[in-house]
Amino acid sequence: MCGIVGYIGENDANSILINGLRKLEYRGYDSCGLATISNGELQISKTLNRIESLTAAIQNNGVSHIGIGHTRWATHGGVCERNAHPHTDSYKKFIVVHNGIIENYLSLKKMLKEKGYTFYSDTDTEVVPNLIDLYYNGNLLETVKKVTSIIEGSFAFGILCKDRPNELIATKRNSPLIVGIGNNENFIASDFSAILKYTNKICILENDDIAILNEKEVKVYDKNLDPKQVTIKEIDADDSDSEKNGYDHFMLKEINENTITVKKTIDYYVIDGKINFDLNLTDNDIKNIKQIKIIACGTAMHAGLNGKNIIEKLTRIPVSVEVASEFRYSDPILTENDLAIFISQSGETADTIACLELVKKKGIKHVSIVNVKDSTIDRLSENVLYTKAGTEIAVASTKAYIAQVMLIDLFAIYLADKLESYNKEELSKILNYAIELPNKMQEVLEMDSMFCDYAKSISNCRDVFFLGRGLDYYIALEGSLKLKEISYIHSEGTQFGELKHGPIALMEEGTPAIVMATQEKLLDKTISNIKEIKARGARVLAVTTLKEFPVDIVDEVIHLPKVCELFSPLEAIIPLQLIAYHVTVNKGLDVDKPRNLAKSVTVE
Numbered sequence: 001m002c003g004i005v006g007y008i009g010e011n012d013a014n015s016i017l018i019n020g021l022r023k024l025e026y027r028g029y030d031s032c033g034l035a036t037i038s039n040g041e042l043q044i045s046k047t048l049n050r051i052e053s054l055t056a057a058i059q060n061n062g063v064s065h066i067g068i069g070h071t072r073w074a075t076h077g078g079v080c081e082r083n084a085h086p087h088t089d090s091y092k093k094f095i096v097v098h099n100g101i102i103e104n105y106l107s108l109k110k111m112l113k114e115k116g117y118t119f120y121s122d123t124d125t126e127v128v129p130n131l132i133d134l135y136y137n138g139n140l141l142e143t144v145k146k147v148t149s150i151i152e153g154s155f156a157f158g159i160l161c162k163d164r165p166n167e168l169i170a171t172k173r174n175s176p177l178i179v180g181i182g183n184n185e186n187f188i189a190s191d192f193s194a195i196l197k198y199t200n201k202i203c204i205l206e207n208d209d210i211a212i213l214n215e216k217e218v219k220v221y222d223k224n225l226d227p228k229q230v231t232i233k234e235i236d237a238d239d240s241d242s243e244k245n246g247y248d249h250f251m252l253k254e255i256n257e258n259t260i261t262v263k264k265t266i267d268y269y270v271i272d273g274k275i276n277f278d279l280n281l282t283d284n285d286i287k288n289i290k291q292i293k294i295i296a297c298g299t300a301m302h303a304g305l306n307g308k309n310i311i312e313k314l315t316r317i318p319v320s321v322e323v324a325s326e327f328r329y330s331d332p333i334l335t336e337n338d339l340a341i342f343i344s345q346s347g348e349t350a351d352t353i354a355c356l357e358l359v360k361k362k363g364i365k366h367v368s369i370v371n372v373k374d375s376t377i378d379r380l381s382e383n384v385l386y387t388k389a390g391t392e393i394a395v396a397s398t399k400a401y402i403a404q405v406m407l408i409d410l411f412a413i414y415l416a417d418k419l420e421s422y423n424k425e426e427l428s429k430i431l432n433y434a435i436e437l438p439n440k441m442q443e444v445l446e447m448d449s450m451f452c453d454y455a456k457s458i459s460n461c462r463d464v465f466f467l468g469r470g471l472d473y474y475i476a477l478e479g480s481l482k483l484k485e486i487s488y489i490h491s492e493g494t495q496f497g498e499l500k501h502g503p504i505a506l507m508e509e510g511t512p513a514i515v516m517a518t519q520e521k522l523l524d525k526t527i528s529n530i531k532e533i534k535a536r537g538a539r540v541l542a543v544t545t546l547k548e549f550p551v552d553i554v555d556e557v558i559h560l561p562k563v564c565e566l567f568s569p570l571e572a573i574i575p576l577q578l579i580a581y582h583v584t585v586n587k588g589l590d591v592d593k594p595r596n597l598a599k600s601v602t603v604e
């Protein structure tokens, strides 16, 4: 989704903003732009192309010491240059970049038009610089407070005034924004990757805080304009995480980090054969849990489905997996003995945050599984377990999914241990199987040439089916999402048994069907289902861990090393991630930045 970076300081804003925008590219965008002030002149450049073309556009810009940049993911108004940010007021005095949505912009626009303001874009954002101009009384801090008290919705703003080139303003409500503190230079950013090259000292703005930055200092005010202490945090992250390190694409690099991700997660949480979670949940709280709700979106929700399988098997506590955008409006039935689990890579997904707030309001105990430390979900949650995936740049989530699955698996074992709901010896065997996983996963990564060959055979297809039963269905769902989101091939992840109740109508001669078969007790049923689709002409690839799988009933087979069945998603997803990757490369598409998608979905 949209990204913001802003700079004020002794160095040249142009190159720092371009670098920051490059680091924000991974969030997904359809246009970008930046504004600087140089010798009293306002310079604005925008493009519908990639950040590189902005670099060319600003080549003749003079040196500037202040500026704001933006990557836009269109919500209000189509993808065109005049809708790209930054936006100014009619008189080109105030300049604004915005993440979020201003819900009452239509009435504000009408009011501003009646007062003689002219609008040049279709965006909700453009009302903001015009409102600032309307209410400007010589004190920008007071004016920004006035404007943010009128607007409804979510926002993070970077604001410049052409006549005040020594001041950069930032404010936010329900959309993340941080201030970065450097030496003789300060920054604003919607996520710290944009400024990590320059500083790891950040101050996280809270809702309705207003920050005023100059080259030397940062002041933060609360919504009553009372000064606040600037609390500085040091971010423990490495800028090299956002480099490709020799791989052609971030997605390929990140898939190859699946193994180390699982290893890091286990090493972090399993000490001397025991799972250590620092949670504010007493043994009694755990014993009282009557039902668990796992709430998430997209791939994180698929990791949640895997969680349902293992938690129910090991603890017999009923688990439901809820899509956050539905759950928040469903008037959910929650009782005091429920446990809610939130899963989010970014920790900034708007729908998941809204559900977390709802659950907190009802006083329900909760645990969040988050990859980005200091993200909104991290800060709002009473209990957090961190996935050890490191920064994930490619829009398609791969290693973060693996980390989520591994962590929720450990959480299930942890619950079962506390509840004594599963044979102790068996449980410690299961934990030992987890420890062996990275080696098995590495073997799968090394089979890549097979996945690459298979990808060639489906690159020009219109539809691909991903099929499975039970846990295999959850793997199929995630495989299908990977393929469609980056290759734009239509795909369906379907419960194999459900196929004949409708979707089988789409099976034609040669339709590719990828069948997951990792669950021994479901093998016979899976075989019957394969026969049904073969009879309709499907070209079947089986991905299996089962030695007894009858290879002659399918067209192709990928045999994976045998792992404990509970953990099969961790290795069986790897071929599907790599197939999606190779298909997309074959089609010449942008693997890391698929169209219409954003890494961090900060609007509902």
Ligand code: M6R
Pocket: 297, 298, 299, 300, 301, 343, 344, 345, 346, 347, 348, 349, 352, 395, 396, 397, 398, 481, 485, 597, 598, 599, 600, 601
């Ligand atoms: O940051 P989150 O884990 O909350 O994001 C949830 C989804 O938006 C995300 O998993 C999305 O489905 C990915 N593009 C899938 O690859």
